Amino acid sequence: MLCEECGKNQATVHMKKIINNHVNESHLCEECAKKSNSFNFDTSFSIQNFLAGLLDSSYDGPVKIEQVKALTCDKCGLAYGKFRQTGKFGCSNCYDSFRDKLVPLFRKIHGHDIHVGKVPKKAGILVGTKRTIEKLKKELDSAVSKEEFEKAAQLRDEIKNLQLNLERGSEEND
Structure with missing residues:
Protein backbone atom coordinates (compact mmCIF):
# COMPACT_ATOMS: atom_id res chain seq x y z
CA MET A 1 0.00 0.00 0.00
CA LEU A 2 1.35 3.41 -0.97
CA CYS A 3 1.37 6.49 1.23
CA GLU A 4 -1.86 8.49 0.97
CA GLU A 5 0.07 11.76 1.29
CA CYS A 6 2.95 11.49 -1.19
CA GLY A 7 1.84 8.45 -3.20
CA LYS A 8 5.49 7.42 -3.67
CA ASN A 9 6.68 5.50 -0.63
CA GLN A 10 5.34 2.36 1.02
CA ALA A 11 2.87 3.16 3.84
CA THR A 12 4.39 1.93 7.11
CA VAL A 13 2.34 3.98 9.56
CA HIS A 14 -1.32 3.04 9.86
CA MET A 15 -3.51 5.04 12.19
CA LYS A 16 -7.18 4.65 12.96
CA LYS A 17 -9.02 7.48 14.72
CA ILE A 18 -12.50 6.95 16.08
CA ILE A 19 -14.30 10.15 16.98
CA ASN A 20 -18.05 10.07 17.76
CA ASN A 21 -18.37 6.62 16.14
CA HIS A 22 -16.81 7.98 12.92
CA VAL A 23 -13.76 5.97 11.80
CA ASN A 24 -10.96 7.79 9.99
CA GLU A 25 -8.00 5.73 8.75
CA SER A 26 -4.64 7.09 7.61
CA HIS A 27 -1.90 5.16 5.82
CA LEU A 28 1.33 7.13 5.55
CA CYS A 29 5.01 6.57 4.95
CA GLU A 30 7.33 7.37 7.85
CA GLU A 31 8.48 10.68 6.33
CA CYS A 32 4.95 12.00 5.78
CA ALA A 33 3.88 10.79 9.21
CA LYS A 34 6.75 12.78 10.77
CA LYS A 35 5.68 15.91 8.88
CA SER A 36 2.07 15.45 9.98
CA ASN A 37 0.99 17.07 13.25
CA SER A 38 -1.26 14.10 14.00
CA PHE A 39 1.62 11.95 15.14
CA ASN A 40 4.21 12.44 17.84
CA PHE A 41 7.27 10.32 17.07
CA ASP A 42 10.03 9.70 19.52
CA THR A 43 12.10 7.08 17.73
CA SER A 44 15.02 7.30 20.14
CA PHE A 45 14.83 4.23 22.35
CA SER A 46 17.29 4.27 25.20
CA GLY A 111 10.17 -12.87 38.59
CA HIS A 112 12.89 -13.87 41.10
CA ASP A 113 16.26 -12.70 42.31
CA ILE A 114 18.32 -15.85 41.77
CA HIS A 115 19.58 -17.24 38.47
CA VAL A 116 17.55 -20.22 37.25
CA GLY A 117 18.42 -20.15 33.54
CA LYS A 118 21.08 -21.83 31.47
CA VAL A 119 24.40 -22.62 33.11
CA PRO A 120 27.88 -22.83 31.55
CA LYS A 121 29.08 -26.42 31.11
CA LYS A 122 32.02 -26.01 33.50
CA ALA A 123 29.74 -24.89 36.33
CA GLY A 124 26.91 -27.21 35.31
CA ILE A 125 27.75 -30.07 37.66
CA LEU A 126 27.96 -27.82 40.70
CA VAL A 127 24.77 -25.93 39.88
CA GLY A 128 22.96 -29.12 38.88
CA THR A 129 23.85 -30.71 42.21
CA LYS A 130 22.64 -27.64 44.12
CA ARG A 131 19.35 -27.70 42.21
CA THR A 132 18.96 -31.41 42.91
CA ILE A 133 19.52 -30.77 46.62
CA GLU A 134 16.87 -28.03 46.62
CA LYS A 135 14.41 -30.36 44.84
CA LEU A 136 15.13 -33.17 47.31
CA LYS A 137 14.63 -30.80 50.26
CA LYS A 138 11.16 -29.93 48.94
CA GLU A 139 10.39 -33.65 48.55
CA LEU A 140 11.69 -34.22 52.08
CA ASP A 141 9.36 -31.56 53.50
CA SER A 142 6.47 -33.10 51.61
CA ALA A 143 7.30 -36.61 52.85
CA VAL A 144 7.54 -35.41 56.46
CA SER A 145 4.21 -33.59 56.23
CA LYS A 146 2.61 -36.78 54.82
CA GLU A 147 4.31 -38.77 57.61
CA GLU A 148 6.20 -40.95 55.11
CA PHE A 149 9.18 -41.29 57.42
CA GLU A 150 11.00 -44.09 55.56
CA LYS A 151 10.97 -42.08 52.36
CA ALA A 152 12.01 -38.98 54.33
CA ALA A 153 14.99 -40.84 55.80
CA GLN A 154 16.11 -41.95 52.32
CA LEU A 155 15.79 -38.38 51.01
CA ARG A 156 17.72 -37.04 54.03
CA ASP A 157 20.56 -39.48 53.40
CA GLU A 158 20.64 -38.64 49.69
CA ILE A 159 20.79 -34.90 50.50
CA LYS A 160 23.68 -35.49 52.94
CA ASN A 161 25.62 -37.49 50.33
CA LEU A 162 25.15 -34.78 47.72
CA GLN A 163 26.22 -32.08 50.18
CA LEU A 164 29.35 -34.08 51.09
CA ASN A 165 30.17 -34.44 47.38
CA LEU A 166 29.77 -30.67 46.97
CA GLU A 167 32.10 -29.99 49.90
CA ARG A 168 34.70 -32.45 48.58
CA GLY A 169 34.50 -30.86 45.13
CA SER A 170 35.00 -27.35 46.50
CA GLU A 171 37.99 -28.51 48.61
CA GLU A 172 39.62 -30.06 45.53
CA ASN A 173 39.17 -26.83 43.55
CA ASP A 174 40.74 -24.69 46.32
Missing part, protein backbone atom coordinates in the same frame (compact mmCIF):
# COMPACT_ATOMS: atom_id res chain seq x y z
CA ILE A 47 17.88 1.27 27.43
CA GLN A 48 19.02 3.70 30.12
CA ASN A 49 15.65 5.49 30.06
CA PHE A 50 13.87 2.14 30.09
CA LEU A 51 15.80 0.93 33.14
CA ALA A 52 15.39 4.27 34.89
CA GLY A 53 11.63 3.98 34.37
CA LEU A 54 11.65 0.49 35.84
CA LEU A 55 13.66 1.72 38.81
CA ASP A 56 11.14 4.45 39.49
CA SER A 57 8.24 1.99 39.37
CA SER A 58 9.87 -0.84 41.35
CA TYR A 59 9.33 0.63 44.80
CA ASP A 60 6.50 -0.50 47.02
CA GLY A 61 6.30 2.70 49.03
CA PRO A 62 7.28 6.33 48.72
CA VAL A 63 10.97 7.03 48.24
CA LYS A 64 12.57 9.63 50.47
CA ILE A 65 14.71 11.95 48.39
CA GLU A 66 17.26 12.25 51.22
CA GLN A 67 17.82 8.48 51.22
CA VAL A 68 18.35 8.37 47.45
CA LYS A 69 20.73 11.34 47.49
CA ALA A 70 22.74 9.93 50.39
CA LEU A 71 23.27 6.52 48.77
CA THR A 72 26.59 6.38 46.89
CA CYS A 73 29.02 3.73 45.74
CA ASP A 74 31.95 3.30 48.15
CA LYS A 75 34.44 2.67 45.35
CA CYS A 76 33.60 5.06 42.48
CA GLY A 77 31.41 7.59 44.31
CA LEU A 78 28.46 7.25 41.91
CA ALA A 79 25.30 8.59 43.53
CA TYR A 80 22.21 6.39 43.32
CA GLY A 81 20.23 9.35 41.99
CA LYS A 82 22.68 9.63 39.08
CA PHE A 83 22.34 5.90 38.42
CA ARG A 84 18.56 6.29 38.30
CA GLN A 85 18.92 9.05 35.71
CA THR A 86 21.41 7.28 33.45
CA GLY A 87 20.75 3.59 34.11
CA LYS A 88 24.53 3.03 34.07
CA PHE A 89 26.80 1.85 36.87
CA GLY A 90 30.16 3.47 37.52
CA CYS A 91 31.93 0.24 38.54
CA SER A 92 31.28 -3.38 39.49
CA ASN A 93 31.03 -2.41 43.19
CA CYS A 94 27.86 -0.40 42.43
CA TYR A 95 25.91 -3.69 42.37
CA ASP A 96 26.84 -4.28 46.00
CA SER A 97 26.37 -0.66 47.06
CA PHE A 98 22.87 -0.43 45.54
CA ARG A 99 21.84 -4.06 46.22
CA ASP A 100 18.89 -3.17 48.48
CA LYS A 101 17.40 -0.99 45.75
CA LEU A 102 18.20 -3.40 42.89
CA VAL A 103 16.75 -6.65 44.25
CA PRO A 104 13.12 -5.46 43.89
CA LEU A 105 13.93 -4.42 40.31
CA PHE A 106 15.39 -7.84 39.49
CA ARG A 107 12.35 -9.55 40.99
CA LYS A 108 10.08 -7.35 38.89
CA ILE A 109 11.95 -8.00 35.65
CA HIS A 110 12.77 -11.70 36.09
Whole structure:
Protein backbone atom coordinates (compact mmCIF):
# COMPACT_ATOMS: atom_id res chain seq x y z
CA MET A 1 0.00 0.00 0.00
CA LEU A 2 1.35 3.41 -0.97
CA CYS A 3 1.37 6.49 1.23
CA GLU A 4 -1.86 8.49 0.97
CA GLU A 5 0.07 11.76 1.29
CA CYS A 6 2.95 11.49 -1.19
CA GLY A 7 1.84 8.45 -3.20
CA LYS A 8 5.49 7.42 -3.67
CA ASN A 9 6.68 5.50 -0.63
CA GLN A 10 5.34 2.36 1.02
CA ALA A 11 2.87 3.16 3.84
CA THR A 12 4.39 1.93 7.11
CA VAL A 13 2.34 3.98 9.56
CA HIS A 14 -1.32 3.04 9.86
CA MET A 15 -3.51 5.04 12.19
CA LYS A 16 -7.18 4.65 12.96
CA LYS A 17 -9.02 7.48 14.72
CA ILE A 18 -12.50 6.95 16.08
CA ILE A 19 -14.30 10.15 16.98
CA ASN A 20 -18.05 10.07 17.76
CA ASN A 21 -18.37 6.62 16.14
CA HIS A 22 -16.81 7.98 12.92
CA VAL A 23 -13.76 5.97 11.80
CA ASN A 24 -10.96 7.79 9.99
CA GLU A 25 -8.00 5.73 8.75
CA SER A 26 -4.64 7.09 7.61
CA HIS A 27 -1.90 5.16 5.82
CA LEU A 28 1.33 7.13 5.55
CA CYS A 29 5.01 6.57 4.95
CA GLU A 30 7.33 7.37 7.85
CA GLU A 31 8.48 10.68 6.33
CA CYS A 32 4.95 12.00 5.78
CA ALA A 33 3.88 10.79 9.21
CA LYS A 34 6.75 12.78 10.77
CA LYS A 35 5.68 15.91 8.88
CA SER A 36 2.07 15.45 9.98
CA ASN A 37 0.99 17.07 13.25
CA SER A 38 -1.26 14.10 14.00
CA PHE A 39 1.62 11.95 15.14
CA ASN A 40 4.21 12.44 17.84
CA PHE A 41 7.27 10.32 17.07
CA ASP A 42 10.03 9.70 19.52
CA THR A 43 12.10 7.08 17.73
CA SER A 44 15.02 7.30 20.14
CA PHE A 45 14.83 4.23 22.35
CA SER A 46 17.29 4.27 25.20
CA ILE A 47 17.88 1.27 27.43
CA GLN A 48 19.02 3.70 30.12
CA ASN A 49 15.65 5.49 30.06
CA PHE A 50 13.87 2.14 30.09
CA LEU A 51 15.80 0.93 33.14
CA ALA A 52 15.39 4.27 34.89
CA GLY A 53 11.63 3.98 34.37
CA LEU A 54 11.65 0.49 35.84
CA LEU A 55 13.66 1.72 38.81
CA ASP A 56 11.14 4.45 39.49
CA SER A 57 8.24 1.99 39.37
CA SER A 58 9.87 -0.84 41.35
CA TYR A 59 9.33 0.63 44.80
CA ASP A 60 6.50 -0.50 47.02
CA GLY A 61 6.30 2.70 49.03
CA PRO A 62 7.28 6.33 48.72
CA VAL A 63 10.97 7.03 48.24
CA LYS A 64 12.57 9.63 50.47
CA ILE A 65 14.71 11.95 48.39
CA GLU A 66 17.26 12.25 51.22
CA GLN A 67 17.82 8.48 51.22
CA VAL A 68 18.35 8.37 47.45
CA LYS A 69 20.73 11.34 47.49
CA ALA A 70 22.74 9.93 50.39
CA LEU A 71 23.27 6.52 48.77
CA THR A 72 26.59 6.38 46.89
CA CYS A 73 29.02 3.73 45.74
CA ASP A 74 31.95 3.30 48.15
CA LYS A 75 34.44 2.67 45.35
CA CYS A 76 33.60 5.06 42.48
CA GLY A 77 31.41 7.59 44.31
CA LEU A 78 28.46 7.25 41.91
CA ALA A 79 25.30 8.59 43.53
CA TYR A 80 22.21 6.39 43.32
CA GLY A 81 20.23 9.35 41.99
CA LYS A 82 22.68 9.63 39.08
CA PHE A 83 22.34 5.90 38.42
CA ARG A 84 18.56 6.29 38.30
CA GLN A 85 18.92 9.05 35.71
CA THR A 86 21.41 7.28 33.45
CA GLY A 87 20.75 3.59 34.11
CA LYS A 88 24.53 3.03 34.07
CA PHE A 89 26.80 1.85 36.87
CA GLY A 90 30.16 3.47 37.52
CA CYS A 91 31.93 0.24 38.54
CA SER A 92 31.28 -3.38 39.49
CA ASN A 93 31.03 -2.41 43.19
CA CYS A 94 27.86 -0.40 42.43
CA TYR A 95 25.91 -3.69 42.37
CA ASP A 96 26.84 -4.28 46.00
CA SER A 97 26.37 -0.66 47.06
CA PHE A 98 22.87 -0.43 45.54
CA ARG A 99 21.84 -4.06 46.22
CA ASP A 100 18.89 -3.17 48.48
CA LYS A 101 17.40 -0.99 45.75
CA LEU A 102 18.20 -3.40 42.89
CA VAL A 103 16.75 -6.65 44.25
CA PRO A 104 13.12 -5.46 43.89
CA LEU A 105 13.93 -4.42 40.31
CA PHE A 106 15.39 -7.84 39.49
CA ARG A 107 12.35 -9.55 40.99
CA LYS A 108 10.08 -7.35 38.89
CA ILE A 109 11.95 -8.00 35.65
CA HIS A 110 12.77 -11.70 36.09
CA GLY A 111 10.17 -12.87 38.59
CA HIS A 112 12.89 -13.87 41.10
CA ASP A 113 16.26 -12.70 42.31
CA ILE A 114 18.32 -15.85 41.77
CA HIS A 115 19.58 -17.24 38.47
CA VAL A 116 17.55 -20.22 37.25
CA GLY A 117 18.42 -20.15 33.54
CA LYS A 118 21.08 -21.83 31.47
CA VAL A 119 24.40 -22.62 33.11
CA PRO A 120 27.88 -22.83 31.55
CA LYS A 121 29.08 -26.42 31.11
CA LYS A 122 32.02 -26.01 33.50
CA ALA A 123 29.74 -24.89 36.33
CA GLY A 124 26.91 -27.21 35.31
CA ILE A 125 27.75 -30.07 37.66
CA LEU A 126 27.96 -27.82 40.70
CA VAL A 127 24.77 -25.93 39.88
CA GLY A 128 22.96 -29.12 38.88
CA THR A 129 23.85 -30.71 42.21
CA LYS A 130 22.64 -27.64 44.12
CA ARG A 131 19.35 -27.70 42.21
CA THR A 132 18.96 -31.41 42.91
CA ILE A 133 19.52 -30.77 46.62
CA GLU A 134 16.87 -28.03 46.62
CA LYS A 135 14.41 -30.36 44.84
CA LEU A 136 15.13 -33.17 47.31
CA LYS A 137 14.63 -30.80 50.26
CA LYS A 138 11.16 -29.93 48.94
CA GLU A 139 10.39 -33.65 48.55
CA LEU A 140 11.69 -34.22 52.08
CA ASP A 141 9.36 -31.56 53.50
CA SER A 142 6.47 -33.10 51.61
CA ALA A 143 7.30 -36.61 52.85
CA VAL A 144 7.54 -35.41 56.46
CA SER A 145 4.21 -33.59 56.23
CA LYS A 146 2.61 -36.78 54.82
CA GLU A 147 4.31 -38.77 57.61
CA GLU A 148 6.20 -40.95 55.11
CA PHE A 149 9.18 -41.29 57.42
CA GLU A 150 11.00 -44.09 55.56
CA LYS A 151 10.97 -42.08 52.36
CA ALA A 152 12.01 -38.98 54.33
CA ALA A 153 14.99 -40.84 55.80
CA GLN A 154 16.11 -41.95 52.32
CA LEU A 155 15.79 -38.38 51.01
CA ARG A 156 17.72 -37.04 54.03
CA ASP A 157 20.56 -39.48 53.40
CA GLU A 158 20.64 -38.64 49.69
CA ILE A 159 20.79 -34.90 50.50
CA LYS A 160 23.68 -35.49 52.94
CA ASN A 161 25.62 -37.49 50.33
CA LEU A 162 25.15 -34.78 47.72
CA GLN A 163 26.22 -32.08 50.18
CA LEU A 164 29.35 -34.08 51.09
CA ASN A 165 30.17 -34.44 47.38
CA LEU A 166 29.77 -30.67 46.97
CA GLU A 167 32.10 -29.99 49.90
CA ARG A 168 34.70 -32.45 48.58
CA GLY A 169 34.50 -30.86 45.13
CA SER A 170 35.00 -27.35 46.50
CA GLU A 171 37.99 -28.51 48.61
CA GLU A 172 39.62 -30.06 45.53
CA ASN A 173 39.17 -26.83 43.55
CA ASP A 174 40.74 -24.69 46.32
